[in-house]
Amino acid sequence: MALNNTYGARPVQQETAVGAGIQLLLLALLGTAIGMGPAGWLTGLVFAFALWAVLSRALHRSRLRTFGPANRVTLGRAILVGGVTALVADSFESAPPVTLLVGLTAVALLLDGVDGKVARRTGTSTALGARFDMEVDAFLILVLSVYVAMDLGPWVLLIGAMRYAFVAAARVWPWLNAPLPPSTARKTVAALQGVCLLLAGADLLPRVGNLGVVLLALGLLVWSFGRDVLWLWRTARAAGTATGAATDEASLERELQDLVPVPVSVSERQPVG
Template sequence: MARRFAIRPGTLVPIAHSAVRELGAGLLIVALLTEIVRLLTTAPITLHLGVGSLYLGMAGLLLGWWPTGRSGFGWANRITLLRGVLIAIFTGLLWMPTLLTRHVELVMGIALVALLLDGVDGWVARRTATTSTFGARFDMELDAFFILMLCVAVMQLDKVAPWILAIGALRYLFVAASWAWPWLRADLPESRRRKTFCVWQVITLLVILLPFISETTATGLAALSLLLLSSSFLIDGLWLYRQHTVNAT
């Protein structure tokens, strides 16, 4: 798990000159893309309010994580920010069930682009040697929120019963558990299994959203995803517990 970066005294000026500028530009992109989606779906103007609020919430968290001494976002984090914009628009549409049902292909298209960008930002970070704890945390939290919102979309379309929200809630339950057992906050090693399972969840949920996928098939796919994700969290939890017991002795 990544460390949480906090705003420290004396860092307000660099934040104002770098992060706020980047996030301000992102707000303009939010307004433009939201208006395009609103016109395509005939959504009410309140879509701007919902998406804008989500974006500002994300921007506030980014400022809280902003590392001391960091001069700018870099292209990898800009791509992740664009993915965050798309996820905010996707989420804004979820609270309009009629539009979600009528424009499921468009909503899925937005989600698919967000998924594809998930691979691009990591590739850019590695190619430009700009990988960072900040970027990894930003990407991880977006993934977790995206999966939860995909679960909401599946539930809204009555493809799977509300238990599907457990898939999106597992990450947040793990974080909540770390309040009681601080050893769960320790850093985990890089894991291809963890990354694969994350992508599996998103792809599976997108497949379930396809109009021709029956409720029976959707339920089976969702149950398999929940089983795989639960096993992944269990593996990580056991590894952290073993590390904790070794360090305690």
């Protein structure tokens, strides 16, 4: 049985290896096109290895038998994000190829809604796929915030770091891990982060315009996270109050049972023999 499970997992693991190979090919094309420096190459290689290692481990733990078409779309987006990451790292050493960076980012953002639709139409929605999609989105926002911060200042990093700060806070306050209700507003705000950062990074607007766009994105993100945290806190508080009330009621019932003698049935009062 163990051999069958291992054999069934091979095609899934092979897809992650193919993804890593495509990532390396993209890095080679970018390096040839722009003469990418050591920082870009090193960052791109680290991203490729980390993507392969983390995704392979996640697939092994989830025991998926097939990778699925939706995950292939997300993997393609992750490969594009790896290219964007390498270009942003390279921009610390030389002038960034803005057109190429914007093009890769735009395609990655456009494909953001495709994997979810593919998963629903093919009936291949999984918890791993949803988490994979979310992590790719979060990392792209982080990379874009780093790029824009080089022009507008380090405060822009708050946009990319906010989701990771939330995850870290959830380790301290477990009530933050509770599931949130679906929200169109939350999805819209999340999608706008990439669009606003891409617009600022493309440098199509004057600096004041870029500043306004990024401030708007940050304000919406703070509002969205604040609303969700408040909802989680109220829900946890209400659950704690209900649990406390149930505990108090049970304690009161036990005390009453100790004070009031239990009625003895007629048969129990009859002497034996």
